[in-house]
Amino acid sequence: MRHEDIWRAIDALAAEHGLSPSGLARRAGLDPTAFNPSKRSSSDGRSRWPSTESIAKVLGATGTGIDAFASLVTGIPAMPRGRPNGPRRIPLIGLAQAGGDGYFDDGGFPVGGGWDEIALPEIGDPNAYALEISGDSMEPVFRDGDVVVVSPSAPVRRGDRVVVRTQRGEVMAKELLRQSAKRVELASLNPLHPNYGFDLPELAWMHRIIWASQ
Structure with missing residues (x-):
């Protein structure tokens, strides 16, 4: 240990x-x-x-x-993958793919039929989805291959881990440092990676991570 x-x-x-x-x-x-x-x-x-x-x-x-x-x-996953009977299944996509067209609508909700699925206990948000982390910018909290569950309807507060998509199609998992009426500041938990700042018009959406499975 x-x-x-x-x-x-x-x-x-x-x-x-x-x-x-x-x-x-x-x-x-x-x-x-x-x-x-x-x-x-x-x-x-x-x-x-x-x-x-x-x-x-x-x-x-x-x-x-x-x-x-x-x-x-x-590090044993607590959320079973695949398509078992019983638990609710929600969409699962790789973080690197999430910036592509056809996976989210304009509101940031998952659409289309190109997703894999993951099974987990019931979550209140009907639009919840899962992302598989890629890269090391969120280490040691989230590692490459970890799965996070994201809720578009959950309120976002300072200190929350979030998934953000920019208007340019970039998708990233970060921590919300601060949000004003004009700007959002995001932190990479790995100190080897830079922090990011965006004016609000540069962002398509920002959703809160509510569950993580390592």
Whole structure:
């Protein structure tokens, strides 16, 4: 069990419940800064691990079992792929393909018949869809091949992980740093990748990531 896997599991659990890490800490009754990246290592570079008490509190606050949390730590997908009977199936597309024509309508809702599908428990948004992450700009939270579920109807707040499509057809998964009446600032979680800023007319849509499966 690695230090980064524990923290990635906490980030994934937060995303699954539509929260930022600080929002997850707040829901669990912890200091809102408890899960901030700055708290994950000491000033001399030594790794800091979340306490068992903190983990127990976030599991209790989110109704998550220890087996489900362990699957996030080990990287075993919690969402079955394919076309099983029972759970709802939603569209699944690779992030690199999402900028192409024919996958979304003008409102950013998935259309067409070129999707694969993924099965998961019911989500309230009938237009929810899944994207398979490509590249490393969201590491260590989301890695190449991870699947995220995106809700066009979910409200977007500062600190949320989002999927954005520009008017030029670029699609990217980022974290919302800030949004004003005129501009959106986005962060790449991987410090090796640049942040982005767009004037609102440059964006076609921005949807919130509400679930993640590693």
